Amino acid sequence: MRLLRELGIIGLSVSLGLGVGAIITAATGHSVPAVFRELALGAFSDVYRFANTLMRATPILFTSLSFLIAFRAGLFNIGAEGQLFIGGFFAAWAGFTFSLPPVLHLVVCLLFGAAVGGLWGFIPGWLRARRGANEFVTTMMLSYVAILLTQWFVSPGGPFHGGRMAARTVRIESTAELPRLLAGTQLSWGLLIAFIVALLVWYFLFRTPRGYELRAVGQRETAAEYGGVNVARTQILAMVLAGVLAGLGGAAEILGIHRGFTVGFSPGYGWDGIAGGLIARAHPIGAVFAALLMGALRAGGAGVDRAGVAPRDLVEVLQGLVILFVVAPELFRLVGRWRLRRRAHGRAQS
Amino acid sequence: MNERERSVRGEAVRMEGIVKRFPGVTANAGIDLSLNYGEVHGLLGENGAGKTVLMSVLYGLYRPSEGQIYLEGNPVSIDSPAVAIRAGIGMVHQHFMLVPRLTVADNMVVGWETSRGPFLDRKRIRKRIKELSEQYGLEVDPDSAVEELSVGEQQRVEILKALYRGAEVLILDEPTATLPEQEVEAFFTTIRAMRDEGKAMVFITHKLREALTICDRVTVLRKGEKVGTVPTTDATEAQLAEMMVGREVVFEVQRDRVASEGRPLLQVEGLSAVDDRNVPAVEGVDLTVHDHEILGVAGVQGNGQTELVEAICGLRSAVQGHVMLNGEAVTGSSPRKMAEAGLVHIPEDRHRRGLVLNFSVAENAILGRQYEAPFAIGHVGQSKRAIAGYARELVERFSVVVPGVRTPARALSGGNQQRVILARELDRKPKVIVAAQPTRGLDVAGIEFVWEQLLAMRREGAGILLVSMDLDELMTLADRLVVMYQGKLVGEHRPGETDKQQIGLLMLGGAVETS
Numbered sequence: 001m002r003l004l005r006e007l008g009i010i011g012l013s014v015s016l017g018l019g020v021g022a023i024i025t026a027a028t029g030h031s032v033p034a035v036f037r038e039l040a041l042g043a044f045s046d047v048y049r050f051a052n053t054l055m056r057a058t059p060i061l062f063t064s065l066s067f068l069i070a071f072r073a074g075l076f077n078i079g080a081e082g083q084l085f086i087g088g089f090f091a092a093w094a095g096f097t098f099s100l101p102p103v104l105h106l107v108v109c110l111l112f113g114a115a116v117g118g119l120w121g122f123i124p125g126w127l128r129a130r131r132g133a134n135e136f137v138t139t140m141m142l143s144y145v146a147i148l149l150t151q152w153f154v155s156p157g158g159p160f161h162g163g164r165m166a167a168r169t170v171r172i173e174s175t176a177e178l179p180r181l182l183a184g185t186q187l188s189w190g191l192l193i194a195f196i197v198a199l200l201v202w203y204f205l206f207r208t209p210r211g212y213e214l215r216a217v218g219q220r221e222t223a224a225e226y227g228g229v230n231v232a233r234t235q236i237l238a239m240v241l242a243g244v245l246a247g248l249g250g251a252a253e254i255l256g257i258h259r260g261f262t263v264g265f266s267p268g269y270g271w272d273g274i275a276g277g278l279i280a281r282a283h284p285i286g287a288v289f290a291a292l293l294m295g296a297l298r299a300g301g302a303g304v305d306r307a308g309v310a311p312r313d314l315v316e317v318l319q320g321l322v323i324l325f326v327v328a329p330e331l332f333r334l335v336g337r338w339r340l341r342r343r344a345h346g347r348a349q350s
Numbered sequence: 351m352n353e354r355e356r357s358v359r360g361e362a363v364r365m366e367g368i369v370k371r372f373p374g375v376t377a378n379a380g381i382d383l384s385l386n387y388g389e390v391h392g393l394l395g396e397n398g399a400g401k402t403v404l405m406s407v408l409y410g411l412y413r414p415s416e417g418q419i420y421l422e423g424n425p426v427s428i429d430s431p432a433v434a435i436r437a438g439i440g441m442v443h444q445h446f447m448l449v450p451r452l453t454v455a456d457n458m459v460v461g462w463e464t465s466r467g468p469f470l471d472r473k474r475i476r477k478r479i480k481e482l483s484e485q486y487g488l489e490v491d492p493d494s495a496v497e498e499l500s501v502g503e504q505q506r507v508e509i510l511k512a513l514y515r516g517a518e519v520l521i522l523d524e525p526t527a528t529l530p531e532q533e534v535e536a537f538f539t540t541i542r543a544m545r546d547e548g549k550a551m552v553f554i555t556h557k558l559r560e561a562l563t564i565c566d567r568v569t570v571l572r573k574g575e576k577v578g579t580v581p582t583t584d585a586t587e588a589q590l591a592e593m594m595v596g597r598e599v600v601f602e603v604q605r606d607r608v609a610s611e612g613r614p615l616l617q618v619e620g621l622s623a624v625d626d627r628n629v630p631a632v633e634g635v636d637l638t639v640h641d642h643e644i645l646g647v648a649g650v651q652g653n654g655q656t657e658l659v660e661a662i663c664g665l666r667s668a669v670q671g672h673v674m675l676n677g678e679a680v681t682g683s684s685p686r687k688m689a690e691a692g693l694v695h696i697p698e699d700r701h702r703r704g705l706v707l708n709f710s711v712a713e714n715a716i717l718g719r720q721y722e723a724p725f726a727i728g729h730v731g732q733s734k735r736a737i738a739g740y741a742r743e744l745v746e747r748f749s750v751v752v753p754g755v756r757t758p759a760r761a762l763s764g765g766n767q768q769r770v771i772l773a774r775e776l777d778r779k780p781k782v783i784v785a786a787q788p789t790r791g792l793d794v795a796g797i798e799f800v801w802e803q804l805l806a807m808r809r810e811g812a813g814i815l816l817v818s819m820d821l822d823e824l825m826t827l828a829d830r831l832v833v834m835y836q837g838k839l840v841g842e843h844r845p846g847e848t849d850k851q852q853i854g855l856l857m858l859g860g861a862v863e864t865s
Contacts, residue, residue, distance in 0.1 A: 207734070209726040212713065216720075219706045225665060226695070226703040227717035228686030 006281065010326055014293070017322035024317060025310065034309040039318070042303015043296040049303065051185035055257070057295025058187075059084065059266065061194040062249025063273025064280060064287040065201050066242045070121075071282045072205060073238030074218035075128065076136045077121065080246040081270025082143025087117035087247025088254040089150040092261035093160070095172025095254075105175040110193075110251050117247010118240045120146060125239025129232035135239065143270070151263050160261075168262035178256035188256025195288065197245065202284040204241075214238055246270065267298070275323045297322060361423065362387045362519050362550035363408065363439075368417035370403050377403040379574045380417070385519065385550045390541060392565030392582070393554045396594055396793035397763045399571040401554045402444075405521045408552075409441045410434040440512025441521040444528070446504050450497035454490055454507050455479060458514045482513050486543045487536070502533040509540065519550045526560055527791055530651050531819055532858060538564050556594070556793045558587045570594055591794055610642040610829070614677075615813035616662070616693070616782045621671030623654075623661040631657035633837040634671070639782060639813035644804065646828030646845075647817040650857050654837040655817045656698060659786045662815070663695040664688045665703075676781055689718055694775040698786035698817070704771040705759045712755040715741035715774055748773035749799075765796030772803055783807060786817045801827060821850055821857075833857055 022032045043053045063080040070077035077083075091113030100108060124138035153160045155167045162170030181187045205211040216224040217234045225231050249269070258265050272294050279293065280286030301315035363385040370378040377400045385391050393401045406412045408419065410428040418425055421437055428434050431441070448457050455475045479492045488506045496504060505525060512520055522541075526534050541564055544551065555561055561568050562582050570577040570593040577593045616639040625631040631654040639645045649655055660666035662673055664685045673681045675691050683691070697703035705714050716725045716737055724736040741755040750769045752762055759767060768788070775783070785804060789797040804827060808814055818824050824831055825845045832839045833856040840856055 207732050208730060209720045209732055210729065212720045212732060216706050216709070216717070219708050220702070222699075222702045223704065223706045223717070226685060226697060227706075227720070228684065228689060229720075230684070 006286075010279070010293075013325040013328075014322055017325035018318070020325075021318040021321045024321075025314065028314060030310045030314065034307075035304055035314070035318075038304040038307040038309050039300035039315075041300075042306070043300035047182070048185055049299060051182050051187040052302070053292070053295045053299040054191050055185065055187045055295070056298040057291040058190045058194050058256075059249045059253045059269040060272045060276050060294045060298075061198060061287060061291035062252065063246050063270050064276030064291050065198060065273075065284060066246035066249070067273045067277030068280060068282040068284065068287060069201060069205070069214075069245065070135075070238050070242040071277055072218045073214045073235055074221065075125075075235060075238055075242075077124075077139050077239065077242040077246075078136055078274065079120070079124065079139030079141075079143035079146075079270070080242070080249075080273045081266065081268065082139075082146030083117040083120045083243045083246035084250035084253070084266055084270050085143075085150045086120050086146040086250070087113035087243075088250030088265060089153060089160075089169075089261045090116040090247075091251030092169050092172055092254045095176035096162075096170050096260070098176075099173065100175060102175045105173060106178060106255065109172070109176045109255055110178075110248060113251025113254075114244045114248040117250065118244040120247065121239040121241070121243020122236065125236040125243075128239070129235040139239075150261065154261055154263060162260065163262075166262065167264075168258075169260045171260045172255065176255060177259055178252060180256075186257050188252070190252030190256040193252055194249070194291075197248065198284045198288050201245070205284065210234075210237070246273070272298075275327055278327045279323070293326070294323070360387050361385070362421070364420040364423075365404070365408065366418045366420070368404060368407055368419075369415045370400075370407055370412055371415045376574050378407070378414070381571065381574075381576045383569055383576075383579075385552060387518070387550045388545055388548045389567065390545050390551045390553055390565045392561040392568035393552055393571065394556060394558070394561055394568055394590060394594055395571035396556060396795060397765055398573075399594070400574040401571055402523055404571070405441065405523065405552060405554060408434070409439060409521060435515050435517070438516055438518040439521070440515060440517025440519070442505065442508040442512060442523060442525060444523045444525075446508055448496045448504060448507060448511075451495060453493050453495055454499075454510070455492040457496055457507060458511055478514060479510060482510055485547070486513070486540050488540055501528050502530065502537070505529065505537070506540075513544075517549070519552075520544065521552045521554070523554045524556075525553070526555065526557065531821070532650055534560075558590050558594075558794070561590065562587065572596055594793070595795055610640045613641045614638045615641055615675070616784075616815060617672075617674040618662060619672045619674075621658070621661055621673065622669045623657045623666055624669060625654075625657050630669075631837050632661060635834075635837075635839055637815070637832065637839065639815050641811050641813055642808055643830070644808055644814040644816050644828045646824035646831040647815065647834050647839075648821055648824050648831060648853055648857055649817075649819070649834035651819055653834045655786070655834055657837075658834070659695070659698070659784055659815075659817055663693065663784055665695075686718070689778065689780075692781035694778055694780040694783055696771060696775055696783065696785040696788045698790065700764070700767050700771060705767055707760040708758055710756045710758055711745065711750070711752055711762070711770060712738045712741035714759045714770055715744055715755070717774065719774075719778075744770070744773040744777060748803075765792050765799075768792060768796060768800065772800065776803060776807060780807075781812060783812055783814045784817075785814060787819060788816070789818075789820065789823060797823075821853060825850065 025032050025035050042049055044050055063084060066080045067077050091109045094109040094112040098105060098108065120142060124135045124142060127133035127138050128135040152158050154169050155161060160169050162168060178188045178190055181189055181191060205215060213224065213229045213234050216227060216229055217231050221231055253265055254261055276287055276290040276294055279290035297319045301319055304310055304315045305312045361384060365381065365383040368378050368381045381404055395401045403412065407414045410430045410433050419428060426437065449460055452460065455472060458475055458479065476492045483489055488510055490503050490506045496507060529537060541551065553565055562585065565582050567579055567581050568585060568590065569579040570590060572594060618635055618637045621632060621635045622630065623632040635658055637645065647655060657666060661668045664683050668681060672679060675693055680688060680691055701707060706717065719725060724733055726732055738755050745752055745755060748769050750766050752766060759770065788800045804814055816828060828845055831843045831845055833841055833853060835857060843853060
């Protein structure tokens with residue numbers, strides 16, 4: 001029942017966002033049917049395009065989970081983008097530095113990405129829990145540190161530069177590659193890992209004592225403290241897990257698609273995770289659907305761009321509108337309550 | 351019509367056959383109420399009896415499903431609070447509706463600007479506040495920011511706001527619930543002044559004694575229905591209680607004469623602690639609670655009771671001093687360690703500490719035991735079935751009224767929330783119970799329940815530290831009584847040997863020299 005209502009609200013929100021988008025599209029002199037056709041075609045028209053949607057949904061699912069697990073503990077992880085970068089880079093590093101047997105090498109690389117991402121979450125978590133530093137600011141700043149650091153690492157002149165002109169590392173060993181799920185597409189096993197991780201996050205939050213404590217801290221710190229929960233440790237744990245999830249996302253992206261760290265690998269997946277986590281109402285299973293929605297928007301947007309029916313900027317406006325409307329469903333709840341009151345009013349009159 | 355005419359006992363408000371239905375609940379089932387000018391009309395009832403709903407209908411917050419309201423005999427339809435205010439009806443809510451950062455004067459006119467130009471005529475506002483303050487004894491500085499005021503002062507601002515907006519009919523929703531005991535008398539003086547000016551007032555409460563003290567007539571509601579209206583001149587507490595609860599209520603609790611064996615269970619020595627602003631709040635407190643004993647701590651709120659309780663229970667670090675539980679030093683232990691050592695805590699603030707409001711009743715039932723089997727399966731699992739089963743058992747044993755254990759704690763009434771907390775803590779079979787204001791905000795049945803539970807624990811041998819601002823409660827329950835004043839304990843008494851006035855004086859720092 002509740003799920004149906006949530007889905008209904010989200011469906012309505014998407015339509016409204018697209019509706020306003022249509023007005024803007026028309027007002028800027030572009031063909032509404034053409035843009036929307038290409039948007040839909042780009043995301044769903046054939047198996048390759050749908051694979052593209054799924055491919056883009058994968059890192060967004062990781063960063064959405066990263067955002068929501070911190071959010072569940074009452075914390076804001078704004079730095080998933082940086083955790084994605086640093087996790088991706090160190091996964092690649094482990095991929096071209098070590099020589100290990102096939103599966104083991106891959107696992108080690110994934111763990112490397114997760115661990116360094118976790119470190120990137122630990123620092124703001126510790127600062128928040130022990131020193132009271134606002135994690136909103138620290139995660140954001142550390143995010144820039146990670147992005148710029150990895151950028152320098154792989155730029156020409158940097159210590160890990162491995163491309164010719166491009167800012168990227170050398171290619172990882174084939175033993176570290178995350179295999180493609182579908183031949184001829186860039187969709188990798190990362191998607192399945194993401195799904196499994198989403199289930200694990202759900203299990204952790206709702207079926208373990210630690211998850212219970214984490215949620216209690218997020219709901220009411222003072223009550224959690226009263227209930228014998230070590231609040232500081234729980235906050236640190238939540239931020240570490242947030243970092244791990246985003247770091248793992250970066251690792252899966254690099255190992256599965258780019259096969260070497262390259263600076264342009266994320267069009268802002270970390271930021272998408274904030275929207276994804278909010279759309280999902282901070283629920284891990286909801287995050288799967290949220291990530292699919294965001295992935296479809298990204299893939300469809302690329303379709304519009306390719307077809308040349310509208311400039312890329314307009315597509316981003318469309319994406320932004322849809323997200324804005326989906327994240328702000330409070331509006332619809334208010335309308336619902338208002339209608340209820342009107343109906344009660346009507347009865348009172350008769 | 352001028353003030354004088356109004357005070358000639360004319361009828362200000364009549365509500366006829368008010369019905370208010372919410373999905374699944376009928377909050378008011380055909381209630382009649384008549385309110386005269388120059389009258390304080392008590393509206394009594396347990397939590398959930400429909401008092402606030404009825405008054406929200408009068409104030410335009412809810413539209414009635416059926417029924418009619420008359421103002422001075424004319425039928426009216428009150429669609430919104432704005433309409434109510436224009437009609438001269440004001441409401442002082444239990445939770446104040448003030449803007450903390452604005453000054454008192456600015457709060458008067460928020461949403462009610464009367465000046466014509468773009469600027470506020472602050473001088474005029476201030477003058478009017480001054481007049482009203484003097485007339486009704488509502489002393490408050492118009493230029494202080496509301497956030498700097500005490501609860502009592504904020505309440506005065508709320509009343510001033512209503513008067514400023516021309517209220518002739520005033521609805522006071524449990525006005526004394528948040529008021530420190532020593533400010534209640536001053537508040538009553540204001541009410542009497544307003545009554546003498548001919549204002550009509552509804553006084554929502556569930557405190558019988560107050561209703562009898564201040565009200566002229568009392569209307570009692572029970573489960574959404576009106577039980578009756580009686581003049582207070584020929585009503586007794588017992589009679590009103592019976593009307594409210596629907597059965598006889600025993601105020602004299604059964605206190606068996608169980609003798610303490612004199613075994614000290616909780617010993618506090620020289621304990622000092624600071625408050626959240628680092629100001630010393632507890633200074634060198636010594637106290638001992640024995641087996642089969644209730645030690646009462648009386649005092650006006652804000653004299654360090656909160657900090658004392660938190661320092662004992664491991665929620666606040668002690669600056670100095672020791673806490674011993676059953677002979678073992680436990681100073682500075684975490685709340686979890688304390689609970690495991692046999693000390694449980696009924697916190698003074700149910701919403702801030704006692705419950706995670708958005709968690710279900712089941713989840714709340716294991717708060718503090720989430721890591722224990724069978725609720726936890728090692729570190730990696732949690733048994734939903736064990737948790738739900740345990741919660742159902744507690745709900746049954748402690749008669750918590752709740753649709754199901756998956757209901758969020760937020761949806762429970764205050765009394766039932768307290769039952770959940772009590773059930774959870776007392777089921778741990780504690781040796782020592784630190785109960786901070788365990789009956790605050792509860793109705794008669796709720797208070798009765800908490801008292802019975804505490805006395806039952808005492809009978810079984812527990813030592814109980816009972817911190818309360820309700821002197822009657824302490825006189826009824828405590829074996830020994832200490833008074834906390836400005837962070838220190840002053841004097842020890844045995845209820846029965848000391849009278850209330852004397853302790854009341856001590857609470858205000860009166861007779862410290864003599865002790």
